Amino acid sequence: MAKKVLVFAEARDNELRNVSFEAIGAGKEIAAGGEVIAAIAGENVSSLTDQLFHYGADRVIKVEDEKLKNYTSDGYGQAFLQIVESIDPDAILLPHTSMGKDLAPRLASKLDAGLISDATGIELDGETVVFTRPIYSGKAFEKKKVKEGIVIATIRPNNIAALEIDESRSGEVFEESVEIKDLRTIVKEVVRKSTSGVDLSEAKVIVAGGRGVKSEEGFEPLQELADLLGAAVGASRGACDADYCDYSLQIGQTGKVVTPDLYIACGISGAIQHLAGMSNSKVIVAINKDPEASIFNVADYGIVGDLFEVVPLLTQEFKKVLQTS
Amino acid sequence: MNIYVIMKRTFDTEEKIVIENGKISEEGVEFIINPYDEYAIEEAIQLRDDHGGEVTVVSIGDEEVEKELRTALAMGADKAVLINNEDLDDSDQYTTTALLAAYFEDKEYDIILGGNVSNDNSTGQIGPRLAEKLGIAYVTTITKLDIDGTTATMERDVEGDMEVVEAQLPLLVTAQQGLNEPRYPSLPGIMKAKKKPLEEIDYDDLDVDEDEIEAKTETVEVYLPPKKEAGKVLEGEIGDQVEELVKLLRQEAKVI
Numbered sequence: 253m254a255k256k257v258l259v260f261a262e263a264r265d266n267e268l269r270n271v272s273f274e275a276i277g278a279g280k281e282i283a284a285g286g287e288v289i290a291a292i293a294g295e296n297v298s299s300l301t302d303q304l305f306h307y308g309a310d311r312v313i314k315v316e317d318e319k320l321k322n323y324t325s326d327g328y329g330q331a332f333l334q335i336v337e338s339i340d341p342d343a344i345l346l347p348h349t350s351m352g353k354d355l356a357p358r359l360a361s362k363l364d365a366g367l368i369s370d371a372t373g374i375e376l377d378g379e380t381v382v383f384t385r386p387i388y389s390g391k392a393f394e395k396k397k398v399k400e401g402i403v404i405a406t407i408r409p410n411n412i413a414a415l416e417i418d419e420s421r422s423g424e425v426f427e428e429s430v431e432i433k434d435l436r437t438i439v440k441e442v443v444r445k446s447t448s449g450v451d452l453s454e455a456k457v458i459v460a461g462g463r464g465v466k467s468e469e470g471f472e473p474l475q476e477l478a479d480l481l482g483a484a485v486g487a488s489r490g491a492c493d494a495d496y497c498d499y500s501l502q503i504g505q506t507g508k509v510v511t512p513d514l515y516i517a518c519g520i521s522g523a524i525q526h527l528a529g530m531s532n533s534k535v536i537v538a539i540n541k542d543p544e545a546s547i548f549n550v551a552d553y554g555i556v557g558d559l560f561e562v563v564p565l566l567t568q569e570f571k572k573v574l575q576t577s
Numbered sequence: 578m579n580i581y582v583i584m585k586r587t588f589d590t591e592e593k594i595v596i597e598n599g600k601i602s603e604e605g606v607e608f609i610i611n612p613y614d615e616y617a618i619e620e621a622i623q624l625r626d627d628h629g630g631e632v633t634v635v636s637i638g639d640e641e642v643e644k645e646l647r648t649a650l651a652m653g654a655d656k657a658v659l660i661n662n663e664d665l666d667d668s669d670q671y672t673t674t675a676l677l678a679a680y681f682e683d684k685e686y687d688i689i690l691g692g693n694v695s696n697d698n699s700t701g702q703i704g705p706r707l708a709e710k711l712g713i714a715y716v717t718t719i720t721k722l723d724i725d726g727t728t729a730t731m732e733r734d735v736e737g738d739m740e741v742v743e744a745q746l747p748l749l750v751t752a753q754q755g756l757n758e759p760r761y762p763s764l765p766g767i768m769k770a771k772k773k774p775l776e777e778i779d780y781d782d783l784d785v786d787e788d789e790i791e792a793k794t795e796t797v798e799v800y801l802p803p804k805k806e807a808g809k810v811l812e813g814e815i816g817d818q819v820e821e822l823v824k825l826l827r828q829e830a831k832v833i
Contacts, residue, residue, distance in 0.1 A: 325715060356702075357670070360702070361706035388588065391593070395796070396796050399793060440730075444738050445737055500737025506753075554808055555819070561815055565816060
């Protein structure tokens with residue numbers, strides 16, 4: 253039976269995050285020929301609505317209010333709840349990002365509904381949607397469903413394919429007018445710490461450094477490789493603790509959980525806490541001086557060697573082949 | 578100040594996962610206080626030391642959880658409460674929230690702290706779900722907390738960026754790594770903990786209707802990720818290895 257699926261899209265620095273498109277893709281699958289409605293909230297989001305259609309939304313709802321400039325659970329909660337009430341969807345999808353993690357449980361609680369957090373896969377079993385999600389830091393997986401009523405889930409970035417972009421797709425944008433009031437939390441200041449333009453949690457390629465990077469300057473060859481590949485730079489907790497880089501780069505159990513297509517670990521020993529954040533990456537390359545380092549146990553390809561020798565050579569080699577192809 | 582912490586007992590982070598009869602085996606497993614909840618307990622103790630009042634740590638589970646609750650008392654919490662749900666077969670985040678909400682119904686609290694996520698199920702739902710049920714504001718993934726009168730000022734981690742957020746008590750917050758360095762229980766702390774009150778409540782003594790707290794979700798299957806084949810460690814001159822690696826990434830793995 254065709255279903256009505258509501259997807260809450262997320263923008264960052266006035267650009268839609270890729271996971272929003274992936275959530276629309278997931279919504280299409282769940283809708284099974286029904287309607288996917290994408291909703292977007294913010295201070296000024298009108299320039300973003302076209303893209304939601306290009307990635308497959310059948311209808312778009314926007315809420316604009318200066319009180320929605322920064323995400324707050326009260327502000328966005330009010331906006332999204334009103335949309336949920338007016339749409340009355342069969343399923344709601346949100347990105348499993350800071351925003352989604354903060355907001356989805358509140359919506360679920362308000363609606364007395366089940367919520368599947370951090371889904372990495374979706375399949376349909378007749379009428380029932382079955383989600384796959386990692387548990388115990390990716391050491392195991394579970395398949396989970398909502399027993400009855402509205403289905404709510406958050407979608408982990410980089411795991412569910414977005415539809416191919418089709419710029420000919422368009423549709424009608426509805427404006428929902430919401431009276432945002434009684435904000436109990438006030439965002440006083442936002443301090444941007446993430447440096448590179450590539451969003452770590454959504455990057456297709458990540459070049460990560462550990463203690464073996466030895467200093468802040470030691471990250472430079474990694475950054476050069478990353479720039480060439482359009483990759484994001486990440487780090488192990490060891491590198492962050494040693495002050496070689498900011499904690500915003502940390503990948504692991506504490507820090508970000510990432511699943512890029514390619515993860516290049518440079519001078520990372522592979523402590524279990526780090527593996528928890530990256531072991532589900534599609535392809536892992538390990539570069540480490542120590543042949544016994546446990547990172548080699550999860551790596552698809554390994555080079556035993558000094559990262560300061562290997563990484564610049566790798567950059568050179570990629571430059572060569574990428575130019576000729 | 579009335580300070581509450583919601584705590585979960587979890588597998589030690591280093592534990593290997595074994596599946597038996599379609600379930601995750603607890604045989605021989607070391608248990609710990611969920612690491613993020615440890616930050617919450619430490620912060621609660623510091624708040625009490627600065628502002629006065631009392632720290633109560635609340636957990637849901639079977640009698641085994643008493644061990645972790647004693648640890649929390651040994652760290653410096655004043656009281657512990659175990660909501661025993663051993664006889665409840667069907668439980669998920671909705672159920673847990675309903676039990677906690679029923680527990681807090683007749684309590685007076687200025688702040689409730691918890692971890693932002695557990696290291697087992699990792700849903701991160703309980704904090705926001707509970708705040709919504711109690712009708713109080715919440716702030717997740719905090720790395721700093723200052724309270725002045727009834728105003729709380731917090732720094733929170735937003736995927737690596739930092740937000741400064743202000744809110745009024747009563748408030749629920751969830752802890753992120755970096756909030757503090759949790760203390761180890763001292764020997765005198767451990768001795769004192771033995772005499773501190775640890776109350777056990779059976780879940781059906783709470784004002785809940787069994788049908789209404791039934792889980793909304795169901796786990797269909799639990800499985801281990803497919804064993805990864807041993808990777809290829811390249812050999813030869815470094816230059817040749819690099820050349821081969823790039824070729825493999827392009828032609829075999831097809832990721833570049």
